[in-house]
Amino acid sequence: MWKNFKHSTAYDWVGMFCLFLLIFSGCAVFVIQARWFYRLEISWQQLSEQVYLSKETIYYNYAKLMNYLSFPWVHVLSMPDFPTSKDGLKHFQDVKFLFVAAESLFLVTIVPTFFYLKDLTKNRSWWKLIAPMKIAMLVPLILGIVMSLGFDMFFEMFHELFFTDDTWMFNPATDPVINILPENFFMHCFLLFFVLIEGVFALVWWKGRKNL
Numbered sequence: 001m002w003k004n005f006k007h008s009t010a011y012d013w014v015g016m017f018c019l020f021l022l023i024f025s026g027c028a029v030f031v032i033q034a035r036w037f038y039r040l041e042i043s044w045q046q047l048s049e050q051v052y053l054s055k056e057t058i059y060y061n062y063a064k065l066m067n068y069l070s071f072p073w074v075h076v077l078s079m080p081d082f083p084t085s086k087d088g089l090k091h092f093q094d095v096k097f098l099f100v101a102a103e104s105l106f107l108v109t110i111v112p113t114f115f116y117l118k119d120l121t122k123n124r125s126w127w128k129l130i131a132p133m134k135i136a137m138l139v140p141l142i143l144g145i146v147m148s149l150g151f152d153m154f155f156e157m158f159h160e161l162f163f164t165d166d167t168w169m170f171n172p173a174t175d176p177v178i179n180i181l182p183e184n185f186f187m188h189c190f191l192l193f194f195v196l197i198e199g200v201f202a203l204v205w206w207k208g209r210k211n212l
Contacts, residue, residue: 015116016132019204022113025106027197031189032070032099038062041185051179057081058180065177069096070103079177088175091167098162126204126211133205140194140201147194151187 042055061079068077069092077084077092120126147154159168170178
C-alpha cells in the first residue's frame with residue numbers, strides 16, 4: 001500500500017506541500033534569527049543617536065525581546081531600558097505565537113521533505129518541481145511590487161491579516177521600544193525574506209531544469 005502511495009499523484013502533492021511549507025517557514029525563521037542584520041540596522045539608521053543609547057545597549061534590549069519572541073521556554077519579557085504597556089505586551093504575545101508556530105512548522109516539515117526529495121533524487125524526478133517553482137517565484141515578485149507601491153499600506157494589510165486587534169500600533173510614550181524598531185527596519189526584513197525565498201525557489205527550479 002505504501003509503495004503504491006509513493007507512486008501516486010497524492011504523494012507528490014503532499015511532498016510538494018511539505019516542501020513549500022519548509023521553504024516558507026525556513027526563510028521566515030532565518031530572518032527572525034538574523035540578529036546580525038539588526039546590528040547593521042542600528043548603524044544604518046543611526047538608532048543610537050535617536051534614542052541616546054549606545055549600540056550595545058540597544059542590541060542588548062533587542063536580544064532580550066527576540067529571546068522572548070523566539071523561545072517557547074522564555075515566558076517573561078524583560079527589557080531593562082524599555083518599559084512595555086499592557087497593549088504592547090499583548091501584541092508581543094501574539095507575535096511570539098506566530099514566531100513559535102513558524103519555528104515549529106519548520107521542524108515538523110524537515111523529515112517528510114527530506115524523504116520526498118530523497119525519492120525525487122532516487123527516481124530522477126526533480127523535473128516535477130519545475131512548474132510549481134515557476135508559479136511560486138511569482139508570489140514574492142507580486143508581493144514585492146505591492147510593497148513598493150506603499151510600504152505603509154502593505155504593513156497595515158499584513159497586520160490586519162495576522163492580528164485581530166490594533167495593539168500593534170505602538171505609542172512611543174508608553175512603548176518606547178518602537179523607537180528602536182522603525183518601519184524601515186521591518187521593510188528591510190520583508191525585503192530580505194522576499195529575496196531569500198525567491199532565491200530558494202529559483203534554486204529548486206534550476207535543480208529541476210538540470211534534472212530534466
